[in-house]
Amino acid sequence: MSIGIEDNGRARRPALRSLGLLLALGLVASACGGDDDESTADEEGADGELPAAELSLVAYSTPQLAYEQIIEAFQDTPEGSNITFTTSFGGSGDQSRAVEGGLTADVVAFSLEPDITRLVEAGIVAEDWNSDEYDGIVTDSVVVLATREGNPEGVEEWDDLTTGDLEVITPNPFTSGGARWNVLAAYGQVSQNGGSDDEAQQYLADLFANVPVQDDSARKSLQTFTSGAGDVLLAYENEAIFAQQEDQPIDYVVPDSTILIENPVAVTESSEHPEQAQAFLDYLRTPEAQAIFAENGYRPVVEGVESPFDFPAPEGLFTVADLGGWSEVSDRFFNPEDSIMAEVERGIGVSTSG
Secondary structure (H helix, E strand, C coil): CCCCCEECCEECCCCCCCCCCCCCCCCCCCCCCHHHHHHHHHHHCHHHCCCCEEEEEEEECCCHHHHHHHHHHHHCCCCCCCEEEEEEEECHHHHHHHHHCCCCCCEEECCCHHHHHHHHHCCCECCCCCCCCCCCEEEEEEEEEEEECCCCCCCCCHHHHCCCCCCEECCCCCCCHHHHHHHHHHHHHHHCCCCCHHHHHHHHHHHHCCCCCCCCCHHHHHHHHHCCCCCEEEEEHHHHHHHHHCCCCEEEECCCEEEEEEEEEEEECCCCCHHHHHHHHHHHCCHHHHHHHHHCCCEECCCCCCCCCCCCCCCEEECHHHHCCHHHHHHHHHCCCCCHHHHHHHHCCCCCCC
16 A cells, blocks of 8 residues: 655656566577577576676665565566675664765665765765656655553653653664654654744754663664663654564554655665666566565555555655755754754753764
8 A cells, every 4th residue: 555645746656667677689690500699698698687796785774674575586586586685784874974985885775865865975876866756765654653562651642752751762863864754753743733943843852851862773773662661662654563573562653743754765876787786776666576665564655556554644744845855954953063953962962973
């Protein structure tokens, strides 16, 4: 199941990509060379096979299991049969900075657009990386409020996180993309519902005053929560679903007002195997791969993909574009020297160095 959300006035269209990425054979037949031609065709990759290559996928932490399953499925296709992978998973910001610093990557998959933008500015990802029909996005999700099983504190909405003595777990927004989505969801649920900027900023200050520990990634925050710390976890919807699939005793609430999480993916300009890397990226948007994402709790970006989960459409769902877009939001909220969250973190003694 998918939801039809418009981004900057553009609705995503169904994928019409072909899985048959055929190699140009360019064979010249000769009168007595039939056997040689057949041999050459096999060597160059009949039936859509691509030349052998090892690709490096550098991604944020939460979709690790989904990507491992998708890689295996891709390798069962003609296009992926000769392709092997190395993978690296971690906090989205940390992963982006690592690639900027020289970590080899053929495909990058991050939590949020600014971590791709960093690589565009470094000349590692093409400027037109998001010019496809999906605007560069591979999965969607929303920010939810995860609780202990049975929701013993009766958490239903954002106000419940700041009006009592609840401890809230969320990662550090200067290392984790997931944390940045949490921050924007918390701010936007005030600003998009009639609250002033001052009121929205005060909500963030009150919220983070109740955060006892800030891990460097969303996956580590989930582990912190499931180990017993805190009363509520701010999380991707898919992270809460993942925890339930792992038999963790948690429930979650999709608040009426929350943000649409949009996760980008791109091939790097520095890839030594751009054809194979693009084939893998294209595969990520096939119904087969999107179904695997859906099974792992992500909202598909391809229309018509079946999902085992009934993803609710919150009445007050908003996007980053509603908050001004990433170019404005990144500096205003997450500049480590002078921003809304730098002031909030300094107020509670947390580093903004990333």
